[in-house]
Amino acid sequence: MRHYYQDSHTTLYHADARDAVDAIPPVDLLLTDPSYGHHFTSNRVRGRKLRPVRNDGIRQSVRLYRQVLPLIQAEHVLWFCHWKAYADASDIVGQYFRTRGLLIWDKGHPGLGDKAHPGTDYEFIASAGDGKLAVKRGGSIIRGHKPVPPTRRRHMHEKPISLGQHLLTMFGASSMADTFFGSGNFLVAAKELGISAYGIDLEEQNCETAARALEATMAGEVGSFRYPARGTLHPSRSLNLRKAEPRPATPRRFRSADVSGTDQPARAGDRVAGEMPYASAPA
């Protein structure tokens, strides 16, 4: 586990969530979007090759859910999941937090996929725990937050910052964690709202992307983070970690060497009692 970045509101760990989740204090909200469990194969966006997401097989994801959820101390959980993984995700989340319902993010237009079937223009969010609404009660379908356009994406599964803010505001969180932060957009959303936040991601490139975004974000100022100019977006193009410029003393980054578990996300002997084998899932 490596303590990667720290500022006035946000702490980042470059780690396997299973190893780092103990370092996170109790929070109001776990808002997270783990690997989806459907082996996404199209990793090209207009000619740019995005990195495939780690732990994205159904069996690996279910194993991860079972190992992370019991360690989380949160009042409420909002857990993104692909519709194919929803039954498992809801079941596992419900073992540790009181099942409350399903939220649906209406993305407004169908994505790629089976051209002979209606497109998937939504994502599921399992909602569980003891959180109380802090806003006027509405329905469970969340609209008005457009997906990040492919040309601007810094992560294959990047979620809009405004969606993060919508969800953080819903239960009035004053502290949050995202144990699979990817681009870090939920952490940026939290910082813009002045919420203290803890993030974990297995990929160093994601930590760097998120750290850069957080450095460019003003605490308590919604809309302060601006996307970088086109052509400098994806870390594989714009980032050379070895040649990175030294950072100012604050915000702080931590460069200690020990990152346990990052090369072996599906660890030998990880199988947890009760985990169901998936006939269709890859071994």
Ligand SMILES: C[S@@+](CC[C@H](N)C(=O)[O-])C[C@H]1O[C@@H](n2cnc3c(N)ncnc32)[C@H](O)[C@@H]1O
């Ligand atoms: C669906 S993406 C998150 C996208 C994010 N919500 C965003 O807006 O960019 C899931 C992330 O989980 C990370 N991940 C996969 N296995 C992990 C593990 N064991 N511990 C921590 N992070 C992990 C991947 O590197 C990936 O960035």
